[in-house]
Amino acid sequence: MEWLMQLSKSIEYIENNLTSEISYDEAAKIACCSTYYFQRMFSYVAGIPLSEYIRRRRMTQAAFEIQSCNTKIGDIAFKYGYTSPTAFNRAFKNIHGISPTAARSKGVLLQAYPSISFKITVTGGKSMRYRIETKESFRIVGVSVPLQEEMEENLKIVPKFWEEMWRGDKLSEISSLSDQNPKKLLGVSVYTSPQYISYYIAVATDKPVPKGMTEYVIPSATWVVLECDGHYPESIQTMYKRFLTEWLPFSGYKYAELPDIEVYSSCDEKPNGGHSEIWIAIEKE
Structure with a gap:
């Protein structure tokens, strides 16, 4: 169970750094394994690669800010690590299906990806050979x-x-x-x-x-x-x-x-x- 606790701490590190540089090496260090094995284990446990998880979380938070404040989209893009408006627009559209500008309109449909947490749960007692x-x-x-x-x-x-x-x-x-x-x-x-x-x-x-x-x-x-x-x-x-x-x-x-x-x-x-x-x-x- 210890390693799941360590993995949870590495996710906490990622969540605390969505608006700054995220070091895969640091996340792996917190999880007490190499960078390669951290990414490998994360992809199997979470069902998506680490890079995709970070992208989804950043675009989820960016969408919240676009809809809730009047901050320039370029400033929001920079806040979440995108120095190129084109790259931010592409990433945002890949997640939400619309451009950041269109997301400012009321009533548009957006995607929200919550933070992952790892817990031990009862899964029904299916055996493993x-x-x-x-x-x-x-x-x-x-x-x-x-x-x-x-x-x-x-x-x-x-x-x-x-x-x-x-x-x-x-x-x-x-x-x-x-x-x-x-x-x-x-x-x-x-x-x-x-x-x-x-x-x-x-x-x-x-x-x-x-x-x-x-x-x-x-x-x-x-x-x-x-x-x-x-x-x-x-x-x-x-x-x-x-x-x-x-x-x-x-x-x-x-x-x-x-x-x-x-x-x-x-x-x-x-x-x-x-x-x-x-x-x-x-x-x-």
């Missing part, structure tokens, strides 16, 4: 794509990467390297530093690295293995959220900030869903 395993380090081989600290971009990059792999024959080549039976495809998010963030589509193997592929060694760790069933990628995202809000707060463990691993059954055609697993490294609090 999981097991805990301690595993020695192992090697994966496959292809990778660079990611960014900004989760909003990564939510576009990863699905596009999978689509590109399904259109060619690379997945079959990767799958053929697998040491597992039945063969499993892995989707692995790796954060080493802000300059080295990658997503791998790979298999666990001791075979040589073919030309055009790369390798990575997953460190030894204790893992919680969560079972998922349903449509991709929604079932995976839902399970990440349940892990962070339902399992982790009461488990006696904390997030170890090692690579997150998605495990899929290898197949010849792109699946819309099915059975999968998520491996998340944990350590005792």
